[in-house]
Amino acid sequence: MKLSKICEKIKYECLQGSMDAEVRDIIYDSRKIAKETMFVCMVGAVTDGHKYIPDAVEKGASVIVVERDEEAAQIPGTITVLKVESARYALALMSAALFDYPAEKLITIGLTGTKGKTTTTYMIKNVLEAAGKKVGLIGTIGAMIGDEKIPSKNTTPESYELHRMFASMVEAGCEYAVMEVSSQGLKMDRTAGIMFDYGVFTNLSPDHIGPNEHASFEEYLECKSMLFRQCKIGILNADDEHSEAVAANHTCEIHSFGVEDNNEKTFLGKPLDLVAADLGFIKENGKLGMYFHVKGCMDCEARVHIPGRFSVYNSLVTMLVCHLAGISDQAILDGLNKVQVKGRVEMLPVSKDYYLIIDYAHNEVSTRSVLTTLMEYHPKRLICVYGGGGNRSKLRRYDMGEVTGEMADLCVLTCDNPRDEEIRDINNDIKVGLAKSNGKYIEIDDRKEAIAYCMVNAQPGDMIVLLGKGHEDYQEIRGVKYHFDEREAVAEILEEIKEGKRVRMV
Template identity: 55%
Template structure:
């Protein structure tokens, strides 16, 4: 592809070299550079791509895109831009022939609910006959191809590559999670979203490696609504007005508020052994009854957002209702049938805020006992251990403290930190280091009417110990425990 074509939507200055070049590939990783390629110098958290300019020139890169000055042979074209991450997004879009313009792109931002809402939207649209790609925290889905995720919102080159593959296999739309980090780092720059969704906002992702303040976090989230045609917003969130500051999109709302365009009324909790759900009536722009196999008020919000989106795709009430009953998300209040007497579920809640929200929701169903099994990751902030221990001690009737991803710490030391917090509450608990043994204990000691939640791992299928990720999927562990129990019963 001609260099001029790659740069057609960018403001830039050519510092040296020939503009009439044919580009063979685009890279931001110096190790992958090939003869005739374009290399983007990206300032990263660990290294700065500008330091590799001379090295990639030796490997045959014919064009280098920079923010800062570099010294390379005169034969190498040097293009200077204001922000090389922003440039990377637009160059990648051009390289793949602007695939986003051939898809209806739906983006979801917010502190919580992004993952579940993406799967709900995809479930409804697929049931209505659309072919839908997905990009999110757990995975990217492109037809039958499933790619495990590294980031909630991948780098811009990866996004454009995924979009191009989706177009190639006949997808007409894509639903994706758009993180505040992704917006801050211009990973979605140049994409005009047909629909942007705001779920909610709470203090999160604030620290040295993420956002410097809540205000910056909020501002980054708000950027989505300056690059979408329609914003579908949670009417009940206290930060809605701030999120909409400077927006350029049309706006629709959802929630419990009377003025919401899609509102929930007559909400009822639904429960049975091995099952928790919620039932409500949608009114406003659409009017019908809904039941969801995922418990809690936040499930109402997530499904209302999905309904509001699918309204713009002309999906029938019947298709929406049936698809929502089938929508499941791996590791997000994922119920696993192990008994007719009690309910067991897996959830990704891995910090105090998420765990408190989950346990508070489950208590609304008035279980005989609320049992919480969790651990905390090693080589991470110790405050998370104390906070999660306190939350579980106060809200759960019984806690099973176990191992999560110990990394380079001793699992018992992590458990001791959690215990130091939970022992200050009135909550009962037990420590079982081995996670499979802990899950077996939870199952074998389940009582009629209990709700048991395995928290922290969610969709993860590994346990990280001393730098090595060992296979460990809680669904597999549960299956093994039940099979072992059955074999013992036969003997």
Template identity: 55%
Template sequence: MELRKLLEKLEYECRMGKMEGSVDALVYDSRKVTQGCLFVCISGAKADGHDFAKEAAEKGARVLVVEKDVEVPKELGTTIIKVADTRYALAFLSAAWFGNPAQQMKVIGITGTKGKTTTSYLVKAILENAGYKVGLIGTIEVIIGTKRLHSLNTTPESYLIQEYFRQMADDGCDVVVMEASSQGFKLHRTQGFIFDLGIFTNLEPDHIGQDEHADFEEYLECKALLFRQCRVGIVNRDDSHWREVTKNHTCMIETYGFDEEADLSAQNLSLIKRPGELGILFDVKGLMDFTVEVINPGRFSAYNALTAIAVCRHFGVEAEAIRKAFMEARVKGRIEMVKVSDEFTLIIDYAHNAMSLESLLSTLKEYEPNRLVCLFGCGGNRSKMRRYEMGEVSGRLADLTIITSDNPRFEKPQDIINDIKIGIERTDGKYVEVCDRKEAIAYAIDHGEPGDIIVLAGKGHEDYQEIEGIKYPMDERDLIRDILKERGWKENMQTS
């Protein structure tokens, strides 16, 4: 591709070499440098691409894009382009390299502390039910037609985003729905295109630490960037931060929520409880007017559903198509009900910190179960404080906690369990410990009582268990299936 064409949307300075000619590849990993490529020097957390600039030139890189000064022998004939920020530049270079594929589709970006994953799948389900072809980029996976790829990041590197967009456009997608993380905005992964719709679900203190955001203010500001990069912003009016997040917006703004002043509101919420199944029913008012049932429990499920409705309204989807989609849509590992018995309800959920676990258990208590049983563990090589907090939350809200193993990584599972017990023993909560996760799930099923709600928390969509640096296959659905088969219950299992 012609170098000038690649750079046309960037401000830059040619520090050395010629601007004429083309490049044969766009690369940002020094290990992938090839003859005639353009190499973008990225300053990463663990390595700095600028340190490999000379090596890349010696390997035949035709162009280097840098944000720092580098020393490269002139006789190599390398062109050096300096920009203010190479991550920002990579996003625009990637978009140009793949032919600006976002311009061929409608792109929906969803940001927020919670609800991004579930909402993205709901939007996908509704739009597909209405006849659209939809690609998805998110925490769990990337979906391009029939192809499903495991995700490494909620929001991938900008080059990968544009590569996925290109594949989606070529596959005939009309729409892309993607989770837009604060880290993705901070690292400019979502630059190089405009979102047609930008959605804000909620904001709570999270992702604050050495390798993420310096403080809550930075976290909020990164979320707010979406509303300077979209055409229409759709925000949760019930969230106390919604005005701050949209303060410097450059888009049209719509609101949704339980607040009756919202442009689209949910009213008259009621709980649905059937054998092995929990859900909600509510009225949609304002920009649309109909009643909808969602086979997922709790107020946050109503928020997710309402968010999806607010999005899909822009695609002319009618109420009946929305109702139908909600009855069929399921999200792996997000309040995923696994029907094993008419006597009790079994749920798999990704809740893996105190905030998400408290939200989940508080919601389920509203359904007045005979007992609320919570099975969980905590990840190894992570904060001990998370273990104490999760233990305390479960001890306070659950009638019985089953403490087990999660991803122990390089720690001993029993040591992690002992930390969880420190938190749970601050409460009056009853607990048992069963270190092996399959045995713990079997214990929960074997001891299920009529009217119980049993939650398997922490693993959710994950299909592995990480031990000593190795990810071993382990999917809770398979564990449940094996347990039921061993007990002669196989025919009863239904995953929703």
């Protein structure tokens, strides 16, 4: 593609060379530079791309994009040099052009907020697919394009990767792209130039504040608010105290949702579009969930088999987005009733007598949240199976031990991803926290055996929650990743019980 076409939507100064230069690809990682590529010198918190200009020259880059005039002095005249104000912003717009603006060929749905993004993106994806739509997804767990799964380092990938993923979705026949839009992604211009069809705000609480993230809560909030100057339709949680601040200076059409209380709610002077009322807890046949009535743009009874009050808010987002996108109410309700999100309070149907849940929680805050949710269902016993990550903070282990010891009836300490540490050393750290709350525990190093112990000893009404692995399908031990999927382990244990190799004790 000609350089002039790639640069058609950015402001630049051509310091030397020709805009007729041919560009095969855009590179921002110096290790990937090749002949006839454009190298973009991005300035980050850790490194400055300008220091890799000699590499770009040596490897045959045809174009180099800089932020400083003086950098051009070291570049031969045979190479085209462009100067831009922000290389990150330019990368986003040039990447969109290189892939022929794929986001414009999709219905794009972007979600921002502190909690609930991952779960809600999967809920929206599942409901749309149940309605017969083909959907791509990008987020914390990685990207999904059709049946293909692509790992990702960031919740919101760098702009080049983002547009490459969008292009793959278009090629695969996707109609929709649902993605998590992190505050860092917005701050670092990874989504610059994209006009989302729908932008969603879930909630906001202090997080990601510190070195290399956000200088203050105010900056964190401001970054979240950027989405509502970058979408056509904005959908916000009216029950969150920060929603009006997030919506300030919006340029989009606004819709809102919330849970009914005794007051007539409004948001920015307008009635809420969708309100949930008469919330109740589902606890039947080994399944947990919520039921509720919705009124507003939809008027119906809804059920979701994801436990906890927060799942009502995630359901409201899903229902409002899909309703505005033209999906029928019945298709939305049918899809919602079947939705499960891998590794996020994921129910495994193992027995009518007890409950088995998989969750990714691996720190004090997320663990307290999931255990508080499960305690609302009044289990006979709450049993936690977990370990801790090796080569990670001991403080996290102490905190995990303390919160599980305080809230669970029994903790079964086992293997997670020990990495370069010994399982027993990690669990000894967890026991420091358990001692603070006098928590009852046993130790079974083999994770499958730990799960089996709980399953064969489960009493009617017990809830067994497997913490820490979630969507992961491996265990990392001494630098090697071994396949391990808790769902497969549970299925094997059930088969072994059926064959009489393991005996249920209750």
